Amino acid sequence: MELPGETDPIRAKDVIQAGGQLEIRYVPDSTPYPSESAAIAAKNGVLPPGTELLPGTSSAAGGQSAATGESWYIVDRVPIVTGRDLRDATPARNTQQPPYFMVQFRLTVEAGRKFGPFTEQHIGQYMGIILDHHVKTVAVIKGKIEDSGELEGSYTEQQANDEALILRAGALPASIKYLEESTVGASLGADSIRHGFQASLTSLIVVLIFMVVYYRLAGVNAVVALILNLVILLAALAYFDAVLSLPGIAGVILTIGMGVDSNVLIFERIREELRGGKAPASAVDLGFKRAFLTIIDTHVTTVVSAAFLGLMGTGPVRGFAITLVIGLVANLFTSVYVSRLIFDWHLAKAPRQAELSI
Numbered sequence: 001m002e003l004p005g006e007t008d009p010i011r012a013k014d015v016i017q018a019g020g021q022l023e024i025r026y027v028p029d030s031t032p033y034p035s036e037s038a039a040i041a042a043k044n045g046v047l048p049p050g051t052e053l054l055p056g057t058s059s060a061a062g063g064q065s066a067a068t069g070e071s072w073y074i075v076d077r078v079p080i081v082t083g084r085d086l087r088d089a090t091p092a093r094n095t096q097q098p099p100y101f102m103v104q105f106r107l108t109v110e111a112g113r114k115f116g117p118f119t120e121q122h123i124g125q126y127m128g129i130i131l132d133h134h135v136k137t138v139a140v141i142k143g144k145i146e147d148s149g150e151l152e153g154s155y156t157e158q159q160a161n162d163e164a165l166i167l168r169a170g171a172l173p174a175s176i177k178y179l180e181e182s183t184v185g186a187s188l189g190a191d192s193i194r195h196g197f198q199a200s201l202t203s204l205i206v207v208l209i210f211m212v213v214y215y216r217l218a219g220v221n222a223v224v225a226l227i228l229n230l231v232i233l234l235a236a237l238a239y240f241d242a243v244l245s246l247p248g249i250a251g252v253i254l255t256i257g258m259g260v261d262s263n264v265l266i267f268e269r270i271r272e273e274l275r276g277g278k279a280p281a282s283a284v285d286l287g288f289k290r291a292f293l294t295i296i297d298t299h300v301t302t303v304v305s306a307a308f309l310g311l312m313g314t315g316p317v318r319g320f321a322i323t324l325v326i327g328l329v330a331n332l333f334t335s336v337y338v339s340r341l342i343f344d345w346h347l348a349k350a351p352r353q354a355e356l357s358i
Helices: 009-017 036-042 109-121 157-170 186-215 217-239 246-275 280-312 316-349
Strands: 022-027 029-033 051-057 070-076 086-093 101-107 126-131 135-140 148-155
Touching: 029 036, 036 051, 036 070, 051 126, 051 135, 070 126, 070 135, 086 157, 101 109, 101 157, 135 148, 135 157, 148 157, 186 217, 186 246, 217 246, 217 316, 246 280, 246 316, 280 316
Parallel strands: none
Antiparallel strands: 022 070, 022 126, 029 070, 051 070, 086 101, 101 148, 126 135
């Protein structure tokens, strides 16, 4: 398990160790009772059928995880989903209630099929997050939740991190036994990022030199398209406030390779048309048309693979997948549209009998 951004390993281990069997259950009564006897007395000595009393904290009903005293809650005996159905949980800033945070969670597809109808039927009612038969959070259901949802509340950043960490730990099928522990400091992390950036820059320079030498002026076209591709990729990452980790840098390097591959397919098709006696303008037109389907095929298959990595993977794997998907979509635009635009502009400026430098 990787915990990027965590600076206190002792606290992280304590939070993870608190993990047990995770369950999400229906809570017919969100009132926190001070004792078991008080809860039973409130129901005239008989609990509703199919329910039981579980301990929790009085702050659980407020959507926070900080303990302020033991309370008891009436919850269903049968869980809606369990920790095995949870794919991931991450903290996020609550844009509706700044400066508070919330916890975003994702379920498996099968769990989403069960959770969707349940939440749709119980909008305005309550569900509880039960960890090791202890109520951690009681949340109101605001809408239909299928494969992903949010736990909103007055979470501080640390509380949201702890809650997400507890959920991920509770999703594990067995208890945790520590075999190895390592901490990567900021200086070592920065050094790794720097080496990754240097590798990306080196690969970019080598690729650009090859394209210019081998394809001459057409290679300059590929250089412009490739640089624009990287600009779009970095702009998208900045827009989504993404962190460029080492796997993300690997995705950037692979994007460079895919971008060059697209240009090579197009350029070789244009060369074939020129060898067949076509005029430059006609060769460019046919080259792009005949390479288009191949480019679409290679990009779609890679995007689908990366999408599954993003959906099923966690942490670094997802970062790699997201970077790759954005880069491939940008590359489809630059290699097909931008590159064609540059060719058309060049042919419009060149004399009618001029040869195409490719």
